[in-house]
Amino acid sequence: MIRKKKAVLLAAACAVCALAALAACSPQQATSEAAEPGGAAENLNFVDGKIGSKIGYSDEGRLIDNIDQLSDIYSHEEEEAANAENNQPSVYTDRNGFEIQPVPADSKGYNVTWLDAEDRGCLSCHETLEDAQMNQPTYHRLIMVGYPVEQGVQNCVMCHDTWQPSANKLKDNIHQTHFNNDMFGDMGGNCMSCHHIDDDGEFVLWDVAKYDLFKGYKTVAAKDSGATVSYDQDTITPxxxxxxxxxxxxxxxxxxxxxxxxxxxxxxxxxxxxxxxxxxxxxxxxxxxxxxxxxxxxxxxxxxxxxxxxxxxxxxxxxxxxxxxxxxxxxxxxxxxxxxxxxxxxxxxxxxxxxxxxxxxxxxxxxxxxxxxxxxxxxxxxxxxxxxxxxxxxxxxxxxxxxxxxxxxxxxxxxxxxxxxxxxxxxxEVVFYPNAGVLNYPTGVVFEDQVGKEITFEGYADAYTEPITRVEYSLDGGKTWITMETPNSDIDRWVYWRMNYTPQEAGSYHLKIRAFSQGSDGAEHAPTYTTDYMFTVR
CATH class of the missing domain: 3.90.420.10 (Oxidoreductase, molybdopterin-binding domain)
Structure with missing residues (x-):
C-alpha cells in the first residue's frame, strides 16, 4: 500500500503535531511519470503541442460534425470496469492485527482515481499519529489509545484548537512543518493532501470529510437493517x-x-x-x-x-x-x-x-x-x-x-x-460532546466470510456531566436512524452500547453514530458532530 512505503520516511523527517499528517498527494508524481517513455503520455494524441483525443475521435473540423463516431468509440463500460479493477483499494494489517481497507471499492474506481483517496489523510503517510508525535524534535505529550481503534486528527483539533485556546494553533504548526519540509515536497504533497474544499469553498480536514465523499457504500434503511441495539453502564475496561x-x-x-x-x-x-x-x-x-x-x-x-x-x-x-x-x-x-x-x-x-x-x-x-x-x-x-x-x-x-x-x-x-x-x-464549533464511538474494531476494518453472519459492534456514549438520553445509528448516510433510548443514565458512568448487525451483501458500509444528552437547563443537547465509521464485509 502507498501509505506503507511513505510512512517510514515521513515519520523520521516530519516534525509534526498530533495531527501529524497532511498525506502526500500523487498528482505531481503522476504528471512527471506520464512524460517518461512508456508512460501515460504515449497514449495521447498531441495536436499542435496540446493533448487531443486518445480514443480515436476525429481531430479535424468541428467536434459536432463527427458525432456519428460516438456510438463506435465512446463506450466506457469496459473502460470503467477496467479502471475499477486497476484501482482497487489497498488493504493492510494494522498494529493490532486487524485487516484494514480505508477506502471503499466502487464500480468505476472513482474513490481512487478522482478522489485520490489513498494518498490523502494522516495515515497515508504516517504509520500512526503516535509515531508522528514521538518523532518530533521537541517534547510533546503523548496519548496512546488502549482499545484497538485508530487515533485520528480529531484528538489533535480538540487539544490545539478547542480545549486549550492558548495552545499553538494546529494549522500554524502543521502547515509550516510540512511545506518547509523537503520530503513532503519531494513526495508531491500539496494542500489537498490534507484538505477537502467543501460546498462553501472552505478548506476542511480530509480525514473528517472523507466518509461523506466516498462512493460505493452499501446503504441500508433503518427499518430494513434488522439491527438490534442495547446498552449497560456496568462494563469495565480491561x-x-x-x-x-x-x-x-x-x-x-x-x-x-x-x-x-x-x-x-x-x-x-x-x-x-x-x-x-x-x-x-x-x-x-x-x-x-x-x-x-x-x-x-x-x-x-x-x-x-x-x-x-x-x-x-x-x-x-x-x-x-x-x-x-x-x-x-x-x-x-x-x-x-x-x-x-x-x-x-x-x-x-x-x-x-x-x-x-x-x-x-x-x-x-x-x-x-x-x-x-x-x-x-x-x-x-x-x-x-x-x-x-x-x-x-x-x-x-x-x-x-x-x-x-x-x-x-x-x-x-x-x-x-x-x-x-x-x-x-x-x-x-468547539464543543465535541455528547460523544460516541466504536471501541472493539478500528474504522476501516475488514470482516472476512461475514455475509449473512452477525457482527457485534461495541462502543460508548458520554457527555461528561450531562446524562446521555439516547444514541442513534444510521447505515444510509443519515437518512434514517435506529434509536436507542437511555433514560435516567448515571453521569459518573459511560453508556456502553452494543449493536448487532447481520450484513446481507458484501461491500463497504458507512455507520453514523450520534448521542444526545440533557443539558443543565433540562433541554436536549444535540451533538455538534456526528461520528463516522466504516467497515467492509466480504
Whole structure:
C-alpha cells in the first residue's frame, strides 16, 4: 500500500503535531511519470503541442460534425470496469492485527482515481499519529489509545484548537512543518493532501470529510437493517485497554514500566494538604489509608481531548482513600471553594470543592490490582463525572486549598471538554460532546466470510456531566436512524452500547453514530458532530 512505503520516511523527517499528517498527494508524481517513455503520455494524441483525443475521435473540423463516431468509440463500460479493477483499494494489517481497507471499492474506481483517496489523510503517510508525535524534535505529550481503534486528527483539533485556546494553533504548526519540509515536497504533497474544499469553498480536514465523499457504500434503511441495539453502564475496561497519557515532563522509567512496581515508592510517598486550611497535613499513603480507610466505586475516565468518535475513554473499578474526608480533616477555612491536586511533574488544575463527592478518591487500585505506574502509581486523583486532564492527575504529591472570589477562576469547563470560563458560552464549533464511538474494531476494518453472519459492534456514549438520553445509528448516510433510548443514565458512568448487525451483501458500509444528552437547563443537547465509521464485509 502507498501509505506503507511513505510512512517510514515521513515519520523520521516530519516534525509534526498530533495531527501529524497532511498525506502526500500523487498528482505531481503522476504528471512527471506520464512524460517518461512508456508512460501515460504515449497514449495521447498531441495536436499542435496540446493533448487531443486518445480514443480515436476525429481531430479535424468541428467536434459536432463527427458525432456519428460516438456510438463506435465512446463506450466506457469496459473502460470503467477496467479502471475499477486497476484501482482497487489497498488493504493492510494494522498494529493490532486487524485487516484494514480505508477506502471503499466502487464500480468505476472513482474513490481512487478522482478522489485520490489513498494518498490523502494522516495515515497515508504516517504509520500512526503516535509515531508522528514521538518523532518530533521537541517534547510533546503523548496519548496512546488502549482499545484497538485508530487515533485520528480529531484528538489533535480538540487539544490545539478547542480545549486549550492558548495552545499553538494546529494549522500554524502543521502547515509550516510540512511545506518547509523537503520530503513532503519531494513526495508531491500539496494542500489537498490534507484538505477537502467543501460546498462553501472552505478548506476542511480530509480525514473528517472523507466518509461523506466516498462512493460505493452499501446503504441500508433503518427499518430494513434488522439491527438490534442495547446498552449497560456496568462494563469495565480491561487494564490493557485503558488509554495512557504521558506526564507533563518527559517520562521516567518508573512511571512507565508496568512490570515493575516498587513497594517502597508507595510506603514512602507523601501527600501534603496545604493552603487555606487551619490544619495543614502531610502524610504518607500508608498513614492516609490507615486513618481514612478506602472506598470502591465504578467510574469512567474520559480524556478532555477525546475528539469526535475517538477512543480516549475507559471505565474501571477503582479503590482509594476518600478525598473528601482527607480535605475535611485539613479543615478548609470558611469560604474556601477551590482545590488543586498536583503531581510530581507539577501538573494540576484548580477545581471547585463542590466536585468532591463520595466517589472522589486518592486511587490506589484499579480493577482489583495495584495502580500501574503508567496510570499514576502510587496514587492518582479520580473525581466522578470529571474529565481526565483536569481531575485525574497522576503521581499526586500535594493538594492546595484556595479561596476564589471570581467564579471564572474555578476551572469547571474542562468537565465539558472546553477550556472556557463558566460565564462564557462556548461556540458550538468547539464543543465535541455528547460523544460516541466504536471501541472493539478500528474504522476501516475488514470482516472476512461475514455475509449473512452477525457482527457485534461495541462502543460508548458520554457527555461528561450531562446524562446521555439516547444514541442513534444510521447505515444510509443519515437518512434514517435506529434509536436507542437511555433514560435516567448515571453521569459518573459511560453508556456502553452494543449493536448487532447481520450484513446481507458484501461491500463497504458507512455507520453514523450520534448521542444526545440533557443539558443543565433540562433541554436536549444535540451533538455538534456526528461520528463516522466504516467497515467492509466480504
Amino acid at each position: 487494564l490493557e485497554n485503558q488509554f495512557y497519557k504521558t506526564i507533563k515532563s518527559e517520562p521516567a522509567e518508573w512511571t512507565n514500566d508496568d512490570t515493575q512496581i516498587d513497594p517502597t515508592v508507595y510506603e514512602n510517598w507523601t501527600i501534603e494538604i496545604k493552603g487555606d486550611v487551619s490544619n495543614p497535613v502531610t502524610m504518607t499513603l500508608p498513614e492516609l489509608k490507615e486513618r481514612f480507610g478506602t472506598v470502591t466505586a465504578v467510574l469512567k475516565n474520559h480524556c478532555n481531548v477525546n475528539g469526535t468518535g475517538q477512543g480516549t475513554i475507559y471505565q474501571a473499578e477503582v479503590t482509594g482513600i476518600p478525598l473528601k474526608d482527607v480535605i475535611e480533616f485539613a479543615q478548609p477555612l470558611e469560604g474556601a471553594n477551590g482545590y488543586t491536586p498536583k503531581g510530581y511533574d507539577g501538573f494540576g488544575n484548580l477545581m471547585p470543592i463542590e466536585y468532591l463527592d463520595e466517589d472522589a478518591m486518592l486511587v490506589l487500585e484499579v480493577n482489583g490490582e495495584t495502580l500501574r505506574p503508567s496510570q499514576g502509581y502510587p496514587v492518582a486523583v479520580w473525581v466522578g463525572g470529571g474529565a481526565a486532564g483536569a481531575e485525574f492527575p497522576k503521581y499526586v504529591t500535594s493538594i492546595s486549598i484556595t479561596t476564589e472570589d471570581d467564579p471564572d477562576k474555578l476551572w469547571t469547563h474542562p468537565r465539558h471538554g472546553t477550556n472556557v470560563a463558566p460565564s462564557v458560552t462556548p461556540d458550538p
